[in-house]
Amino acid sequence: MAENHYDAIVVGSGISGGWAAKELTEKGLKVLLLERGRNIEHIKDYQNAQKESWDYPHRGHRTQEMIDKHPVLKRDYPLNEQTQGMWVDEQKSPYIEEKRFDWFRGYHVGGRSLLWGRQSYRWSQTDFEANIRDGLAVDWPIRYEDLAPWYSYVERFAGISGSKEGLDILPDGEFLPPMQLNCVEKDVANCIKEKFNGQRHMFIGRVANITQAKPEQNRVDCQYRNKCWLGCPYGAYFSTQSATLPAAMKTGNLTLRPYSIVTQVLYDKDKKKARGVEVLDAENHQTYEYTADVVFLNASTLNSTWILMNSATDIWPDGLGSSSGELGHNVMDHHLRAGAEGDVEGYEDKYYYGRRPNGFYVPRFRNINGDNRDYLRGFGYQGRASRERWDREVAELSIGADFKQALSEPGQWTIGMGGFGEILPDHDNHVSLSHEVKDAWGLPVLSFSVELKENELAMRKDMTQDAVDMLEAAGVKNVRGYDREYGVGMGIHEMGTARMGRDPKTSVLNGFNQIWDAPNVFVTDGACMTSASCVNPSLTYMALTARAVDYAVKELKKGTLA
Amino acid sequence: MNRRELLKMISAATGTAMIGGGALLSGCSREPSDSDISTAQLVFSANDVQLLDEIAETILPRTDTPGAKDAQVGQFMTVYVRDCYTEEEQNLFHSGLVQLQETSLATYGQEFIDLEAEQRLELVRELDTQAKTQLAESDQPHYFTMFKQLTLFGFFTSEPGATQALRYVAVPGRYDGCMDYEEGDRGWAT
Numbered sequence: 001m002a003e004n005h006y007d008a009i010v011v012g013s014g015i016s017g018g019w020a021a022k023e024l025t026e027k028g029l030k031v032l033l034l035e036r037g038r039n040i041e042h043i044k045d046y047q048n049a050q051k052e053s054w055d056y057p058h059r060g061h062r063t064q065e066m067i068d069k070h071p072v073l074k075r076d077y078p079l080n081e082q083t084q085g086m087w088v089d090e091q092k093s094p095y096i097e098e099k100r101f102d103w104f105r106g107y108h109v110g111g112r113s114l115l116w117g118r119q120s121y122r123w124s125q126t127d128f129e130a131n132i133r134d135g136l137a138v139d140w141p142i143r144y145e146d147l148a149p150w151y152s153y154v155e156r157f158a159g160i161s162g163s164k165e166g167l168d169i170l171p172d173g174e175f176l177p178p179m180q181l182n183c184v185e186k187d188v189a190n191c192i193k194e195k196f197n198g199q200r201h202m203f204i205g206r207v208a209n210i211t212q213a214k215p216e217q218n219r220v221d222c223q224y225r226n227k228c229w230l231g232c233p234y235g236a237y238f239s240t241q242s243a244t245l246p247a248a249m250k251t252g253n254l255t256l257r258p259y260s261i262v263t264q265v266l267y268d269k270d271k272k273k274a275r276g277v278e279v280l281d282a283e284n285h286q287t288y289e290y291t292a293d294v295v296f297l298n299a300s301t302l303n304s305t306w307i308l309m310n311s312a313t314d315i316w317p318d319g320l321g322s323s324s325g326e327l328g329h330n331v332m333d334h335h336l337r338a339g340a341e342g343d344v345e346g347y348e349d350k351y352y353y354g355r356r357p358n359g360f361y362v363p364r365f366r367n368i369n370g371d372n373r374d375y376l377r378g379f380g381y382q383g384r385a386s387r388e389r390w391d392r393e394v395a396e397l398s399i400g401a402d403f404k405q406a407l408s409e410p411g412q413w414t415i416g417m418g419g420f421g422e423i424l425p426d427h428d429n430h431v432s433l434s435h436e437v438k439d440a441w442g443l444p445v446l447s448f449s450v451e452l453k454e455n456e457l458a459m460r461k462d463m464t465q466d467a468v469d470m471l472e473a474a475g476v477k478n479v480r481g482y483d484r485e486y487g488v489g490m491g492i493h494e495m496g497t498a499r500m501g502r503d504p505k506t507s508v509l510n511g512f513n514q515i516w517d518a519p520n521v522f523v524t525d526g527a528c529m530t531s532a533s534c535v536n537p538s539l540t541y542m543a544l545t546a547r548a549v550d551y552a553v554k555e556l557k558k559g560t561l562a
Numbered sequence: 563m564n565r566r567e568l569l570k571m572i573s574a575a576t577g578t579a580m581i582g583g584g585a586l587l588s589g590c591s592r593e594p595s596d597s598d599i600s601t602a603q604l605v606f607s608a609n610d611v612q613l614l615d616e617i618a619e620t621i622l623p624r625t626d627t628p629g630a631k632d633a634q635v636g637q638f639m640t641v642y643v644r645d646c647y648t649e650e651e652q653n654l655f656h657s658g659l660v661q662l663q664e665t666s667l668a669t670y671g672q673e674f675i676d677l678e679a680e681q682r683l684e685l686v687r688e689l690d691t692q693a694k695t696q697l698a699e700s701d702q703p704h705y706f707t708m709f710k711q712l713t714l715f716g717f718f719t720s721e722p723g724a725t726q727a728l729r730y731v732a733v734p735g736r737y738d739g740c741m742d743y744e745e746g747d748r749g750w751a752t
Contacts, residue, residue, distance in 0.1 A: 052721070052724070052730075052732065053719040053720075053724060053751070053752070054719060054720050054721045054724065057641055057645070058641070058642055058645060058646055059638075059642075059715065059716070059719040060719075061580075061582065061642070061646055062646065063645040063646050064645065064646060064647070064648060065645070179737060180737055180738070180739040180740075181739055182739030182740060183739060183740040185739070186739075186740075223733050223734065223735050224734040224735065224736060224737045225732070225733060225734065226752070348743070348745070349742060349743050349744070350740055350741070350742070350743055351741045351742070351743035351747070351750075352737070352738060352739050352740070352741055353731075353734060353736070353737065353738040353741045354731075354734035354735070354736055354737035354738060355734060355737075355750075355752060356737045356739070387749070389718075389749060389750070389751075389752075390714065390718040390728065390749065391714065391715075391718075398687070398690050398694075399620065399621055399683065399686050399687050399690055400620070400621070400623060400683060401623050401625050403621070403622070404622045404623065404625065404627075404629075404727065405625070407714070407718070407749075408627065408727045408728055408748050408749060409745070409746065409747065409748065409749050410743070410747075410749035410750070411749075
């Protein structure tokens with residue numbers, strides 16, 4: 001057994017698992033990093049990173065065969081020729097939708113850190129106080145000041161470009177120089193500030209694309225190709241492969257084991273602690289046990305919860321961490337696809353150079369600073385202005401040389417923004433374990449019962465109308481508000497199901513992400529979230545993970561976890 | 563958010579969402595067709611590729627920059643239709659090729675490929691008008707809408723289209739959000 005023992009086991013190699021592995025190994029622990037999917041090596045395995053549109057037989061579009069194989073992924077943009085193979089095999093890994101849930105999974109080393117949108121925002125004090133202020137769910141066991149130094153810590157390493165704005169609702173961070181707004185966006189931003197009396201703001205997105213090289217990490221600054229989701233050969237955006245995995249490897253303390261499906265946390269009844277995990281090898285279907293002093297679950301929000309539900313069921317029928325009755329509950333996402341777009345007159349003598357992998361951001365302005373709506377919480381916007389391309393309508397021309405000439409020139413400027421709205425934690429929104437359907441490895445699957453409630457539906461009206469109002473105030477013409485079909489999960493910001501809290505009776509994790517029922521098991525991915533805020537969550541997972549590791553290692557040294 | 567941009571692959575130039583693999587963009591899901599046309603009839607011949615090339619070249623001709631034929635748009639269309647269209651859509655596309663030839667024979671007494679440049683332009687303009695009318699009046703796309711969409715998409719995403727008719731820099735290296743533009747300057751491919 002000795003060769004199967006490590007100081008720590010990390011389950012999952014995405015954004016938070018990569019951080020856990022880096023922090024634990026840098027603190028001297030011998031770490032086993034388990035990943036259920038295949039390995040993807042930095043640069044070498046980014047098979048499409050250097051391809052151009054004409055290198056794809058279908059120029060990036062999806063085929064009928066791809067559609068048939070991906071009944072869930074086909075619901076949105078992730079199903080395309082460029083990122084084919086970077087998303088889960090839905091035939092092998094099914095799930096049950098009691099209610100529609102769009103679950104877009106990346107089962108490979110790096111997980112969705114290779115595919116993420118890279119928008120990186122700090123939570124505000126308003127977010128941490130939201131539940132107690134509204135008398136909803138449970139209070140966060142931490143406040144902004146608990147996480148602020150850890151935000152700084154992870155920002156400095158990951159490399160976040162952005163501008164300091166001095167806003168309480170979206171705290172500034174340790175930024176690399178910001179990317180630029182284009183000239184239309186700059187003018188619209190100024191108009192909005194003026195027309196809304198300084199209460200609404202628009203500025204360049206804060207994004208995990210580095211604008212200055214990080215030679216110590218072998219990362220080159222962003223080259224503005226806008227091909228991030230194919231894997232960056234420059235290492236210009238933060239991913240497990242570009243940043244945390246090489247750092248962990250450098251310590252000599254890391255063992256990475258791909259094709260390792262963790263089926264359960266092994267629980268020691270007498271010591272009331274985990275002793276390790278059980279692994280099902282995805283290739284040879286053999287079962288292995290690995291033991292460790294501490295286990296970090298970073299398998300992605302819903303899969304970390306799946307592992308817990310499948311663990312220690314002889315003591316707790318609903319799984320490890322289920323004693324509060326909250327495991328699997330309070331599923332959240334960010335609801336989106338509501339906003340507005342319109343046409344911009346003028347600026348015919350202006351264009352841009354380079355493909356900026358980023359847009360503008362409008363932080364939340366609803367239900368703060370004295371504003372009161374008939375719903376709780378709020379939303380932010382992300383958007384961009386650009387000139388129309390060849391796929392636009394050209395008045396009066398439709399065939400021939402003049403038509404071709406017209407389409408070879410850029411069209412008018414347009415601008416659009418879409419909301420990212422907070423979803424409230426609701427006990428009713430839950431996942432459960434179903435033994436009726438099995439995956440390709442004979443394992444039970446998750447069953448989803450999640451839906452938008454009245455608060456979100458009321459908020460969506462503002463998400464559309466406020467975008468219309470702002471664009472019109474800025475002089476944008478032909479403004480068209482929209483509220484398009486949104487399936488929960490489509491935000492790819494799954495959160496909740498193993499929430500942090502102050503009381504073991506009402507939460508799964510404590511203020512340091514420890515499972516109340518097994519203190520040497522930490523959950524630091526999206527599962528831990530007690531509420532959802534409206535900002536993109538990944539930076540917060542990074543900060544929570546680094547903080548939890550720091551705590552775990554101190555406690556290990558004190559002997560409280562052993 | 564730019565990961566969401568693929569959603570914008572809507573071909574406004576033809577007045578409707580991209581037909582085929584992008585079907586979700588129009589929000590419709592198509593049931594498998596129970597058409598009795600065998601798949602053997604849904605195979606393109608070399609003549610079909612040539613005909614598609616000529617139709618595409620009429621829509622986007624070679625000027626001082628390459629045209630659709632230079633970009634082998636006909637060949638591209640056959641691959642896209644075969645792999646990205648539903649069987650129902652493939653049927654419409656294939657029957658469109660037959661109908662176009664019939665129209666050419668009925669109007670000019672010759673196959674499309676033998677028409678003078680002016681006659682080709684006239685016929686294609688007429689089909690374009692028909693297609694626009696049909697789009698305004700019905701949910702069923704006209705086959706010419708398919709030809710035109712795939713011509714534009716195939717051409718402007720091809721190497722000659724993207725790099726010569728349009729502009730493309732593989733590794734820009736920097737971003738300038740306020741570059742001067744003069745009328746006639748080519749647009750960026752992406």
